[in-house]
Amino acid sequence: MIVFLFNYINKYYSGLDILSYLIFRAVNSLLTALFISLYMGQNLIIWLKKLRINQMVRDDGPKSHFNKHGTPTMGGLMIITAVIISVLMWSCLSNIYIWYLLIIFIGFGIIGFVDDYLKVIHGNSRGLLARWKYFWMSIISIIIVLLLYFAGKNTPLTQLVIPFFRYMPQLGILYVGLAYIVIVGTGNAVNLTDGLDGLVIVPTIFISAGFAIVSLLTSNAIFAHCLHLPYIENTNELVTFCTAIIGSSVGFLYFNIYPAKVFMGDVGSLAIGGALGTIAVLLRQELLLFIMGGIFVIEACSVILQVSSFKLLGYRVFLMTPIHHHYELKGWPEPLIILSFWIISLILFLLGIVTLKMR
Template identity: 55%
Template structure:
């Protein structure tokens, strides 16, 4: 928005054309989201504490978590507002990709808010898994069908295969279930990962950084041709969204770092996961997201395998799922688990980028 207003309001716009530079806008998008998150964070925490809007800790979790009972939740509001404001200020709003991501961010955030609110007013009982999944599915199907029906590069229904740049799978109508699965699965995977102070937000920041690099290269025709990757003309503006996510994530971490003063709740985790999944779909890098978001994948698999092994064999493969709780129960301090998961996440993002560029 600022790009358009600057063009008409600044007398010497031609001399101040840096407003239109992607590099400038991506940096300012990050900084804007970061400072908005800081600005919102403290007043929101005070308000939530005053009104006793806090986390309900499940009784079957690690005993150390009982101390977190009552910690303010709904911190996703900090993240979502800072991303939206920063994106609207610095992105070119004529680009439909911006609105696809914001649509998922807002609607999934609303689902998460309803879930968090119900947990607060009903002493821990949020939306049932069936209702949550139904709402997520309807929204994901809507955006998937729109992408498939729209005459843009992203709707040409193909799938990039890492390591094989010249191999592209034409999906046809199967593009819709693929996009649907990536959006819903990523949203729920991030939600499962959000179980320790700051555990989910830093992998989100790392993955967003990786996706920002991919968005910039695929949206740059010269660079795309140079490294032999598909050129997607509209993808360049997704850099602004990715850097806004990074800035908001770092701003939220200011309050969410161990020991956390506030939790993002389902409002934040569902929204951020859905947004990352949507960006990966728009960039045609669904498989690469699995690599870069490997921490989310591992957390999700630990839950699935735990359920399957217990129902079929009557045994638990880990002491408690998701797997970050397993490490707590075998004696690893929470802060150490968090940092080690961050390290693994960063390495997986580097691996994904290496795979993308090779």
């Protein structure tokens, strides 16, 4: 929105060129989202408490979680609001990728909102039935993926970037399946990880920062050629979306850090996961997301392994899943688990950045 205004002003006064520069807008996108989330935070918490929108604690979960009963949930609303306002203000709205991201981000957020709302209304931790959650996530994802496929068929947009290798195979129709799995899978993986105070939000900041860097490199023909990345036009605007996620996440962390004053809820975790998966698809960095988002992968795989082993062998590999609950039941203090996962996430983020050069 502001980009159009700056471009109009530049026709009459060229001294304000800096206002339309991408880096300037990216920094302002981050700061805008940060201030909005900080401003909303306390008021949102008070409002949620008045409406008694509290976290439903699993009966079969760690006993330490019973102390969290009554803590407001759906705090992800501040993240969604901050990101949307910031992106609409500082992104170039003629860029179709921004609109694809907003559709996934808002669509997944609505699904998460319904899930959280049903949990509060019925007073249990089940919420929206899994099959309906997957159904609506799939519908939204498939529409966006098909639009991307038909617009970028047999171009760099449908290539697969393999870390540590220069070979980038053309996926063809397989692109649709991979993109769908990444978007829906990331949404669910982030949702599964959101079980401890601040556990999800810090890895989200690292991954968003990594994708902001990749967006700048991929949209520059010279950098893309030097690093053996696919050159994809117009992906530079994804930087403003990434920085908006970073800013809103830092603001939310202020209220969500242990002991949390508010929980993210599915409304936030599904929206963030869907957005990160979509950014990875747009940048052709699905495998990089697999590396940098390794915490999310581990959490999701622990659930898959637990369910599979119990159904096939009648044996539970972990005391409880997702895996962070396993360590809670083993006696690890919650802050230690959170900090350990943050450190692992930082290491994976740095490893992901290194892969951009090692080819």
